Amino acid sequence: MVKMPLEVKETIEKQNPVPVATVSADGVPNVALVGLLKILDDETILIADNFFNKTEANIKENPKISIVAYDSYAKKAYQIKGSVELVTSGSIYEDMVEWVHSKNANLPAKAAVVMHVEEIFNSMFGKHAGEKIL
Numbered sequence: 001m002v003k004m005p006l007e008v009k010e011t012i013e014k015q016n017p018v019p020v021a022t023v024s025a026d027g028v029p030n031v032a033l034v035g036l037l038k039i040l041d042d043e044t045i046l047i048a049d050n051f052f053n054k055t056e057a058n059i060k061e062n063p064k065i066s067i068v069a070y071d072s073y074a075k076k077a078y079q080i081k082g083s084v085e086l087v088t089s090g091s092i093y094e095d096m097v098e099w100v101h102s103k104n105a106n107l108p109a110k111a112a113v114v115m116h117v118e119e120i121f122n123s124m125f126g127k128h129a130g131e132k133i134l
């Protein structure tokens with residue numbers, strides 16, 4: 001796992017919705033928009049699974065996911081890749097339910113998708129585009 005620098009965390013926090021990419025076991029890509037995503041700590045991102053279908057199926061087959069975030073004012077963009085766990089019980093799940101229901105009590109809050117950050121790339125156009133940061 002790698003620790004997200006401050007500018008990466010700030011860029012993710014400003015991105016809404018966040019595109020979340022997953023891949024099925026046989027290599028079919030999928031991307032879904034997520035509004036309820038937050039940083040748990042420097043190495044961990046929480047995604048609320050309310051309405052995932054292919055995303056949830058893909059995670060169960062292949063835990064690798066990627067997100068991308070862009071701050072148009074700071075002119076920063078990052079791709080973050082990692083592995084996820086689908087959590088449906090315990091304190092992380094209960095905290096996710098409380099957080100989701102504080103936004104909207106009608107949301108199903110099916111599962112907490114806990115992303116462990118493994119790689120970060122610069123995704124801003126220009127001479128450093130695509131460079132691995134961590």
Ligand SMILES: Cc1cc2nc3c(=O)[nH]c(=O)nc-3n(C[C@H](O)[C@H](O)[C@H](O)COP(=O)(O)O)c2cc1C
Nearest residue numbers: 017032033034035036048049050051052053054055
């Ligand atoms: C602006 C926006 C925010 C969304 N936020 C979430 C979210 O936080 N959690 C969630 O499960 N679905 C969210 N959705 C719905 C999913 O993107 C949608 O259900 C999508 O079909 C999921 O992809 P999948 O069916 O391929 O898994 C959001 C959709 C939009 C348009």
